[in-house]
Amino acid sequence: MQKLKLDEIKRKWKRKDLISLEQLDRSEIETILLIAKDFKKKLKQNEPIPSLMGHTAVALMVEPSTRTRVSFEIAAQKLEISFLSIDYKSSSIQKGESLKDTVKNLEALGIDYLIIRHPAAGSPYFLSKLLQISVINGGDGAHEHPTQGLLDLMTVEEHFGTVSGLNILIVGDILHSRVARSTFWALSKYGAKVRFVGPKTMLPVYFRDFGAEISYDLDQSLPDADCIVLLRIQHERQKTELFPSLNEYIASYGLTKQRLAKCKKDVLIMHPGPVERGVEIESELADSEKSAILRQVENGLAVRMAVYYLLSRNKAT
Amino acid sequence: MQKLKLDEIKRKWKRKDLISLEQLDRSEIETILLIAKDFKKKLKQNEPIPSLMGHTAVALMVEPSTRTRVSFEIAAQKLEISFLSIDYKSSSIQKGESLKDTVKNLEALGIDYLIIRHPAAGSPYFLSKLLQISVINGGDGAHEHPTQGLLDLMTVEEHFGTVSGLNILIVGDILHSRVARSTFWALSKYGAKVRFVGPKTMLPVYFRDFGAEISYDLDQSLPDADCIVLLRIQHERQKTELFPSLNEYIASYGLTKQRLAKCKKDVLIMHPGPVERGVEIESELADSEKSAILRQVENGLAVRMAVYYLLSRNKAT
């Protein structure tokens, strides 16, 4: 019965690719979460998962990405999808091959999913137009990281029951963060009020155009917040230092016990990881009951399984 | 019925290894292609593929090789062969272990196939004598790359129906190319007339000893050609520059629209990849209908599946 329902949902799914959350309707996001929650329950209760045996996923990681790759790899294994990854350092791109040729080659090898992480914003969209197979954006520059946005949404909804009307802070290096954008789209489409918080050098005024609030003052923003999403300082993306010193960043934007005292009692703390303890967040808080960091990771697995499932092509097995 | 036939063909197969095409009889090559074509059809029509579950293949890549590794890996997955790869940079060879000891260790771990890429010509042959398991040459120095030769042959035969009597040009860096040698052997054993074309510094006169024609002038060679196989300049193998500049190479040996105008209407363009667009071939031509580049990749999958199948040992599953 449950199984028939999954089939039905999948039959109605129209998209070939997962490129950005900005372009998805709320109803599409709901479909992904519906399946993700079902898979999460099945995993917990050791119930059988649908098999996508005969499908092959390739992760082409043109930037380093262990966390996302591992999550996609385990999600593939749960569905019996064959998975292989290509490291940016050893790929033929190094021998002068164009990205287009690399992916056209992979398609000719009969793969079903291309998971792409790439420093250039828009590259997954570009590839999705070239290929008949499903392209999954695993993070493109500072543009989007849609599965991260989905797992953040799933975690918030799971915790609060509903997302509409919640006050969400996304704090830190907004400028360089694809997570900030994808999480913003996911949560705001569900009716949350999202406020970006960070130093001016990491939060240009044009972020208002997203329809988000903007604040340079974390302390002022804390009392109303239902959920605080902390972002990692992306040292590797910054061409110049965007704040005088790490200690000054911590002084203004690090989540400390003092700051937590200003928050609502049941505030939820999230972080996409990897966490730099002592910078974005005091170590103790990362391990506290208010932290949903590991639930985010767990939900990421379910979300990625749901994405594979919805994008899968029907194959005899 | 079809299945019984595969079994029968396999029972008659005698070789343990695939080292070079020079040493194969035409009838052996025909057997591999027969199975490759059958597998290609089964993949297209979503028919069941024989399972080699319980077999393990290890790719020992002592030179970088993403394309070949990925093709062998997906081919293994289609046959339910467990696959793992060992990167030359992280292998124990770095700790002073001899190649012999590395492979003897792998054999002791109960693997069934060793795919070896190695800068030293002859190393797969050397290993095949040491090991009882199947050794598959994935490219040895400038010697051979037999699965590439087989997929080139398959692509030519598929396109023209027959290979005998066709005029084939292999153009470029012949000296450093194992593809040139393997593709030469495959096509000439099927009765094609192969001509090597390239600058003198990349095409020593002793290549005549292969029984091939030699030419330093691409333009003269074009009008008769049925098929042109372009090779990549192997910058990484050249100890000194073998031509004054890339532009001079392009001026004499790059396939351009002007040059294509001199060719037969139905000339077939092939390239083992990775393609450097604008060097060996004008970008537009690589994407034209005359190009078989992606069919080569597709056939490579089927050829590698056929090789695994023929070399497999019978195992209870």
Next chain:
Amino acid sequence: MQKLKLDEIKRKWKRKDLISLEQLDRSEIETILLIAKDFKKKLKQNEPIPSLMGHTAVALMVEPSTRTRVSFEIAAQKLEISFLSIDYKSSSIQKGESLKDTVKNLEALGIDYLIIRHPAAGSPYFLSKLLQISVINGGDGAHEHPTQGLLDLMTVEEHFGTVSGLNILIVGDILHSRVARSTFWALSKYGAKVRFVGPKTMLPVYFRDFGAEISYDLDQSLPDADCIVLLRIQHERQKTELFPSLNEYIASYGLTKQRLAKCKKDVLIMHPGPVERGVEIESELADSEKSAILRQVENGLAVRMAVYYLLSRNKAT
């Protein structure tokens, strides 16, 4: 029948992790070897192996380790365990993430086994306390490498029938060797008399505290030895050179034909690999009938399968 017995043995197994052989009782070691021998027999005779399908093992290699990773990977494949490895160079540890957070993330992804290789002695123990999943020590600094000790024990027992009373020499760089420690614990718990042999700079007197004999003179130790375990010079662990030159090391501690002439006729030569031929051992001896080096590798596969099996959690499949 056989299968029921495996189930029974597993039900009685209490430990979650495999951290060190020092902490195991002899009866626990016997249990692992019992299953390893059963699996080895099943592999040889092509009998069905129990399936652990639905389990996932992750190898987190914070130091380079191809040999151990490949052995664990093939062992996993034999049991239908999904396996993936994370390279220390590309892991999030590079982005400032703590080891604790890295493994907590992996646990949140629903894996079952964490195989950890780490330069810091004690790190697998530390992780085993943090995690509910099984931690397998794949080598921690100069502390232990328990599966290596188990496979050495299995090889000695297989060869001699019994271990009790045998004279075992462990020769070489004792100071930096986790193999020396694990193999010592395994063999001495079975009643062997173990003597560490090496230059003073690699064999501090406190090694007596293990309950082992100590000798700086290989030649004196040879006549009584039943088995000689040679260790690799761990050039990469030595901060300063611990002997004047490689030739002087060879002159005093290399196993040569002259030295072999002083040994018992049926002495057994072992080496955990990778072997540096011409240093620890003359090349010819490594290939002689007295050498158990490849049997060690083969037994390593069976031992690692047994460890996976005993630590597995019961799952519906």
